[in-house]
Amino acid sequence: MNSPTPTETAVWNALRSVVDPELGCNIVDLGLVYDVAIEGARVRVRMTLTTPGCPMHESLCTGAQLALFNLEGVQEAQVELVWDPPWHPAMMSETARALLAASRPR
Amino acid sequence: MGVSLRISAGAEPLWSERSGAFQRGRDAASPGATAPQTAHAPSIWLPLRFILTGLLALFAGLLGLVARPDLLATYHYNQHIIALTHLLVLGWLSSVAMGATYQLVPVALQTRLWSERLATWQFLLHVLGVGGMVWMFWVWNMKQVGHFGSVFALGVGLFVWNLARTLWRAPRRDLTALAIAGALGWLAAAILFGLAIAAYKCTYDSETGLATAVGVRSLVAALREVSHFMARFDQLGAMHAHAHLGAVGFFTLLIVGVSYKLVPMFALSQVQSLRRARLSIALLNVGLFGAFFTVLLRSPLKPLFALLTVAGLAIYAWELRAILRARKRPALDGGLVIFLTGVAWLLPVCALALVLSWPRLPLNTFTGQLENLYGFLGLLGFVTLAVIGMLYKIVPFLVWFGVYSRHVGLARVPAFAEMFSGRLQRFGHGSYLAGLLVVSAGILASQAPLVRAGAGLLVLGVGALLANVALMLRHLVRPQLGPPLSTKPADANAP
Numbered sequence: 112m113n114s115p116t117p118t119e120t121a122v123w124n125a126l127r128s129v130v131d132p133e134l135g136c137n138i139v140d141l142g143l144v145y146d147v148a149i150e151g152a153r154v155r156v157r158m159t160l161t162t163p164g165c166p167m168h169e170s171l172c173t174g175a176q177l178a179l180f181n182l183e184g185v186q187e188a189q190v191e192l193v194w195d196p197p198w199h200p201a202m203m204s205e206t207a208r209a210l211l212a213a214s215r216p217r
Numbered sequence: 218m219g220v221s222l223r224i225s226a227g228a229e230p231l232w233s234e235r236s237g238a239f240q241r242g243r244d245a246a247s248p249g250a251t252a253p254q255t256a257h258a259p260s261i262w263l264p265l266r267f268i269l270t271g272l273l274a275l276f277a278g279l280l281g282l283v284a285r286p287d288l289l290a291t292y293h294y295n296q297h298i299i300a301l302t303h304l305l306v307l308g309w310l311s312s313v314a315m316g317a318t319y320q321l322v323p324v325a326l327q328t329r330l331w332s333e334r335l336a337t338w339q340f341l342l343h344v345l346g347v348g349g350m351v352w353m354f355w356v357w358n359m360k361q362v363g364h365f366g367s368v369f370a371l372g373v374g375l376f377v378w379n380l381a382r383t384l385w386r387a388p389r390r391d392l393t394a395l396a397i398a399g400a401l402g403w404l405a406a407a408i409l410f411g412l413a414i415a416a417y418k419c420t421y422d423s424e425t426g427l428a429t430a431v432g433v434r435s436l437v438a439a440l441r442e443v444s445h446f447m448a449r450f451d452q453l454g455a456m457h458a459h460a461h462l463g464a465v466g467f468f469t470l471l472i473v474g475v476s477y478k479l480v481p482m483f484a485l486s487q488v489q490s491l492r493r494a495r496l497s498i499a500l501l502n503v504g505l506f507g508a509f510f511t512v513l514l515r516s517p518l519k520p521l522f523a524l525l526t527v528a529g530l531a532i533y534a535w536e537l538r539a540i541l542r543a544r545k546r547p548a549l550d551g552g553l554v555i556f557l558t559g560v561a562w563l564l565p566v567c568a569l570a571l572v573l574s575w576p577r578l579p580l581n582t583f584t585g586q587l588e589n590l591y592g593f594l595g596l597l598g599f600v601t602l603a604v605i606g607m608l609y610k611i612v613p614f615l616v617w618f619g620v621y622s623r624h625v626g627l628a629r630v631p632a633f634a635e636m637f638s639g640r641l642q643r644f645g646h647g648s649y650l651a652g653l654l655v656v657s658a659g660i661l662a663s664q665a666p667l668v669r670a671g672a673g674l675l676v677l678g679v680g681a682l683l684a685n686v687a688l689m690l691r692h693l694v695r696p697q698l699g700p701p702l703s704t705k706p707a708d709a710n711a712p
Binding site for chain 1: 258324325326327478481482483485487545546547548610613614617618621622625626627629630631632633634635702
């Protein structure tokens, strides 16, 4: 039996499971994910990082791919890392802004 | 370390080099293909072993200060203060600085470390050299100091060579790379000059007994020439010049250069004026170059170069303030706060530098205590707090990278801030700051009991840091992974 095609909502939710460990916030709320394209069982994501040379580079990109691949119906997950447009804090959601304004270790 | 996924009966995701995507089944890459490895970072154990060695040396050094508070409460330059200073400078600061540099340079400059094997050899030489030097300083056997110092210097040679090759092949050389290259040069100069001082303090009576060993005799003769050359300098001036090469040239330049990369990264900001940042690095280099010779020769031009160095640091603080004002991360985390309090200690350190550089300063007991305070606040105030602040970034990162990196996207993994206790961090920081103030008061008042009380507070502060590092390391043996995040049915991947 064929698996159902993943929905866009499911893809965004899956990407929300990838958290930047330094900032303690997921990559979607941080505004790092620029767009998502679903073509049948193939999902493509265009994303960036807060800064070039970020030591989390591989962890976050590969984590995003694995999160996508874990979705039902996904046979191929591709993440394209781009630097244009450069990330800007204005891209963060209200949730991320509130989190970064308050976060400190317990 | 990195994500590593292997094909398993066509069921597991695997990395396809061709499409740059995770795929499964027949379209995917050949069996055994793996996800992209972490392109730049060396093994986490390379920096960790340097860092853990450094933390032990710091704790031991501060316990030494509790045991012997008279070393700071009275005028310095006896064998024990020199041994303790080298334990803290080489055992603590240089161990951590070297370990962190091995980690940060490849990542920040997007290249690979030239040789991890060479770095492992350097670690062995480093531990042997520093341990032996501190011991031989304590018993004041300068010939053996020279021998162990040479072992340490050989290690530093490997470190400098390894990093220089790494910098050379970096795809881009920015301001941080320039500052690190400068710091490596000053480190090499500090070590060579230190060995020259040790050569001066040795005797060469045994040279005639080495007639059959021609190579050794030539070496000893060369050392005697170095000794004759060093005899023309005032020995206190030579030691001060040596200390400035290491403290300003290596540690300060490294902290300044690396923080231009890391502070914007952690605070979500960017360097606000590249020109200002370049000027601060240039002034530090020019100031130190002049300060070295004027301190060594006890020249009346000392204040001029002290002023240039202080101007470089003032411009650095100005740029740091601009970076922080432009930050998009409103709440500063504990690590960054500790780092910034370290930078704040530059204020009294720079003021003392200017006062002590004054050529007509009377050489009395109080001036001696001011020199003690200058060295104490420079090394255990500014440099140590800056390093501790960065350790609260580096150690969680290393452990997280080793344990959790491969699980991102598959299961909930802890954030860095969840890997240690914030309360312990704040307690340790507060205790350490109180310790700095109390020891400073003890030094100025020449009161050993006050120095001992302050050193006790420093020990408490570092004890809290060690407890937090233990909490971080615990993740290596007991990872705290959340439940799997997969939404696939359990049998979706069955062949």
